[in-house]
Amino acid sequence: MNKRNQYSAEFKTKVVLEALREEGTVNEIAARHGVNPVMVSRWKAEFLERAAEVFKKGPSTAEKELESERERVAQLERKIGQLTYEVDWLKKKSDEILNRKRP
Template structure:
């Protein structure tokens, strides 16, 4: 009978990688501790190190994205208020 694939959370992977980076235990010992293959630990570690710089590159983007969304909502509100204002001016002058 085939075993189904296990899915690991990002928190679990991070925990394993950080422990691997501390080098207190060997990859084989970590693999035995967490019941995963040593190659899997090496792969997660390599991926973690390759993407480490992205953490600092993206540090300002979520805030910037939020301000862009806020600006879009404000422009929509301004447009709506302008239409209402024009409508009321026409009604007042009629």
């Protein structure tokens, strides 16, 4: 089985910007960077498709999801703290009750 190459976002951006500046044909740019010309075309299309997101006002979808996940984690941490406190209190009270019954 062949392992797929994974390229960083910085690398993809560099290649796409070269393609957009028309510093050569897609085939030349692909050969220069050792990638398939089809990948360069896909990256370029995806880049152009998402370019409008850069100028949108307000948080992006990913930022909204991240914030909601942070809120969920904070809520769970508060619940863990509350339950830990309750367990400790119950242990203390059960020890007091058990120690009173023993002579």
